Amino acid sequence: MKTVSITLEEPIDLPSGKITAVVVREPRAGDIIDVGGDPSLLARTETGVVISVESDDKIRGYLERLVQTETGSPLSMALLRTASVVDYMRIRDAVLDFFGKARERAWKIDSGSSS
Numbered sequence: 001m002k003t004v005s006i007t008l009e010e011p012i013d014l015p016s017g018k019i020t021a022v023v024v025r026e027p028r029a030g031d032i033i034d035v036g037g038d039p040s041l042l043a044r045t046e047t048g049v050v051i052s053v054e055s056d057d058k059i060r061g062y063l064e065r066l067v068q069t070e071t072g073s074p075l076s077m078a079l080l081r082t083a084s085v086v087d088y089m090r091i092r093d094a095v096l097d098f099f100g101k102a103r104e105r106a107w108k109i110d111s112g113s114s115s
Contacts, residue, residue: 002026004094005070010084022075023068024094035061038099054096062095 004024011018032038039062040054060077067075080088 001028002098004097006087006090006094008083008087009090010087012079012082014079019069019075019079021070022091023070023072024091024098025066025068026098027062027066027095031062031065035065039096040099042103059092059095063091066095067091 003026005021006024007021008019011020035058037058038055039058040052042050042052044050063080064074064077067080069075080091083091
């Protein structure tokens with residue numbers, strides 16, 4: 001299973017020390033089923049431009065499931081709420097990137113198959 005390690009720009013303070021990095025693991029099918037689908041939907045405008053519409057509720061569900069401390073403990077939403085905006089955006093983007101890359105791979109496989 002793939003993971004992404006993110007060094008925090010601003011460590012999160014705990015009574016026992018600081019969290020200086022988090023690990024985001026790749027979602028599995030069970031995560032998608034439990035959270036209720038993709039964190040974003042793709043739509044095509046009348047002019048053909050593809051846009052992404054994100055679901056904050058689903059993104060929150062993935063953040064709760066996929067983000068861990070360096071030691072492998074889940075990072076609670078209460079702690080994630082104390083992260084800087086920059087760090088939050090990087091963590092959030094890591095989750096969304098897993099879906100974007102999976103979508104690209106799935107489309108490549110689909111376009112290569114015959115109908």
